[in-house]
Structure formats: structure tokens, C-alpha cells
Amino acid sequence: MREKIHVRRRLVFAILALTVGSMEKASAQDGEAPNFVVCADPGNLPYSNQAGEGFENKIAQLLAADLGKNLQYFWFAEHKNFLRRTLSAGLCDVVISVPSALTMVTTTRPYFTSTYVAVMRADDSRGFSSFDDAWLKDARIGLQLVGNEGVTTPPAVAISRRGFNEHITPFPMWAEDNSANPQGQIIEAVADSRIDIAFVWGPFAGYFGRKFGDRLAIKPILQDSQSRDLMFAYPMAIGVRKDAAVLRDKLQSALDRNQEKIAVILNDAGIPTIDQSSVPGSFGPEIKPSVQ
Template sequence: MLKVTRKKWTGLCISAPAMLVAVLFAGTSSAQQVAGEIPASPDTLRICASANENPYTSKDGSGFENKVAQIIAKAMDRKAVFVYTEKPAIYLVRDFLDKNQCDVVMGLDTGDERVLTSKPYYRTGYVFVTRTDRNIHIKDWEDGQLEKLVSIAISVGSPAELILKAIGKYETNMNYMYSLINFKSPRNQYVRLDPSRMVNEVIQGKADAAIAYGAEVGRYVKASSVPLTMEFVPEDRVADGQGKTIEFNYSQSMAVRKSDGEILKQIDAAIAKEQSQITKVLEDEGIPLLPIES
């Protein structure tokens, strides 16, 4: 069974060949390396990242977590070394951090039990994305406007799926939802829906709305030539059918191995020192931010 978190599935997944990108950029402030080539060093901060997980990380360095990692490494007086894999980010802890292929993984839920997590460096939540000209504003999960939404773009296995089940809109939306991933079965495997596609579905009018994690879609909402509205989903507490409350807002941290408490102290100090610069990166990305909970 897979554990659902704000943007990642963790647990048992089918295996896939790992293609690791090895391109060294000499003379820059960071480098890309094949896992296992760079030993731990007090002069470097090895960051394991997915090569194709925009808007979070990308091997071209354009991901917002690439930029945050650079800020942290510089504040720690270390050189940022990115260890990229073609695997999705859900595998980074199990296959890379736990195997000492890197020192840190970006953007895990604060308090993730598998690791030690830093103080949070941002907090955001699930949002509704709609065309502004539709004038859709959902006040609560019983809002009459929800009844008028025929197609809603969501990621399979996300809190967005859970809420549709809880409010009785899952069955009517299911065929559309699965069409976005070409009807692949998500059982015991990870099937990622490109967040840019969710936003494009709204732009093109194929979806009445998207319910997505703010960090995933902020970039694409901001870049849209069609005016879009992005609003946090209602905060009212809804049970998921098994007696558990569906959570929509999450604080995000950097993660290290449980044995790396000293590195964590340095990371926490770097976050505290550079929080304003980190926040600017996130705001420039278009991520809707919530107050960070201590």
C-alpha cells in the first residue's frame, strides 16, 4: 500500500532502470555528478534531485528547489553538487539518501519519519485553479458552484482525489481524471501528471478547474497568457472516509539521514540566515505562500 503525501507517494513501487546524468560544469558554483562519484566532504553539499521534476528540480538548474539548494549551500560555505537521476523524486530517500549517494533531499514534508527534517523554509497548500472569466470562487466543500464543475484536473492519489471522494464527485470525474494519465493503473506504481498539463487543461477549457499543490502549479499559472485565478481550497476539515482528516496545507523542509544531525544544524542555520532570499525565489516562482508554522 502506498502512503499519500502532499506531492509524493512513498513506499513500495515498481522498479525502473535508473539512468543517472553525468555532466560536470567546471568553473560554476555547482556541479552535476553521477551518484557515488562524489564522496562526502565538508566542502560540498551533495543534493540528490530528479532530473525531470519541474517545477521542483531540473538538470538545467531551472527548478526552484535547485535555486534554494544553491542559496543554502552558499550560506553553509559549501559547493552545491547536484546528483541527478531520471527516477521520480519519490525514490530519492530510499535509493539515494539512504545509500549515502547525497547529503540532502529538498522539499520533503516537515516531520517525515524516514529522515531528519530541517526547520521549514516554506509552507503552501492545495489550490483551485480556474479561468478568471469563469468567476468561480469555492467558499466551502458544500458550495453550490462545485455541483456545476463537470471536469476537474487532479493528480491520482493526491489529497485532491480524496476530497472528491469525500464530497461525492469522484465517480463523475473519474473518467476525465484517468484520461489525463492515459488510463494507466496507479496501483503499486507512481504515475505523475505533469502540473503544466493540469493548468493547460484549465486554460483550454477542457477542465472547469484544477485542484493542485500550489508549489507545483504556481509557475504555470503565473506564465499563462489567459488570466487565471488561484485560490487556496477551503480549510474546513473533511474526513477521508476512513475517519482521517484530509490535510491540504504542508510545510516543506530539507531532509538528511537520521545520523546526520550536525549537517542538519548547519542547514537550519543557513535557512534562518537566508529565509528572505529563499522567500523571494518562491515568490518569483509564483508559489502562493502561507505563514510558516514553527
């Protein structure tokens, strides 16, 4: 009789364990877990860093508070197959900014759109109107090296197609020696007259160009007359896993409720944004080229 009772108890405990496990799994899938786990780069301003100074950090704090969750991070360098080794691997719930056209994740609606820009000294009378400007042929041009993922930025393609390759100075996007803010080196080179013009992704230009004030002119690039297949402006959204549509919808509601606060965060970080409807053509998937 005692053996039967023990067997029944074991069965009850087993059933309870399975039930609790199923509930926890369903809760996580529905976005009801107590923690809001964000995958982010520990040193990639203006996006994120471990000190919480990036705009992604601040948006993550805002969303976690709105959803009543505890904010946690899983840190990983963005130039090392970031999405595959973080979000897709189940190590976090969200990535705060990804291109909205990225097919390997499910995204909210875009919450901002930015573009590649041309950065020059404000007192340079030549100005930049398009990649067809004749003076570019002999100009000292700065371009950022994306990394080892085989992705080339749209401005680099436009420059290469015109054969303006003789006077290009490459600048690192990532620092293997852990030096601070390598993305800002190209902006400093313009300000210091080491190069004439830099073609940079807008958030980097806006953030690192702030300290130079009106000494720099930053002009958005919306299209290239000779390269209609190149996209320069991209809408950015929050990314979740493919099976996390419920969490995506909750995040969308939180974004809608906090739209004005998010706009202030982006503005304070110097992020140049544009009206998505003003951009010609369609949007491609590449903008933070390391995110894959």
C-alpha cells in the same frame, strides 16, 4: 632486522590508513566534506531540473555557497521511491524540500508552507468556496494522478467522499515518454476551458499558471468541512539522514542567514506560500507524494 623494519612500516601505514579513513568518515558525518551533494529530480519543475532552473536548484546553490562547498547532484526520478533509493541509500547529503513531518528523515525547521489550491478561470462567476459547492457535482473536474505509490491527494479524497466522480478528468504527474512538464497540463486545460476546475498542489499551480496571468484564479484550500482528517497545507523543510544532525544544524543556520533570499527565490518561481500559523489542525506527511 630489515624484516622487523618492514613489519613496523606496514603497521604504521595500516594505522595511518585507518586513521585517515576514520577522519574522512567523521568529516562526512559532521557535514565537513568538500562537496554538497543534493538528490534531485532531473525534470520536475518548479522543483528541479538538470538545467538548474528549479527553486530547489537555486536554493541548493545558495546554501552550497554559504557553507563554502562544491554543489553536486545525484539525479533520480521522484516518483520511483525517491528517498529510499537516494538519501537513505547514502547517495547524497540532502533533499532540498520534504514535508517537515516526514519521519524517515531528519529535517530543518520549515522554510515555507504551501497548500493545495483550486484553479479556475477568473471569469467563471461560480467561483470556488468549498467542496460543498453544489455546482461541483456537474463540473468538469481535473485531478492529478500521483503514480504507482498508492498515495491519493487530499482533494481527490474530498471529491470521492462526496461522490463527484462522474466528470473527473485525470492528468499525469509524471511522463514516462520524457515529455516536458507534464505537471503543467492540468493548468493549461483550465485556461483552455477543457475543464472547469483543477485541484492541484500549490507550487505546480503557481509556477505553471504564471504564463496565463490574471486569466486564472488560484485559491488556497486550508480545510474541508466534511473531512477534518484531511490536511491540505504542509510545511516544507530540508531533509538529511537520521544520523546527520550536525549537518542539519549547519543547514538550519544557513537557512536563517538566507531567509530573505530564499523568499525571493520562491516568489520568483510563483510558489504560493501561506503563514503556517493560519492553518487549522495538524500537518500530515504527504505533499510531494512521490517522495518516499
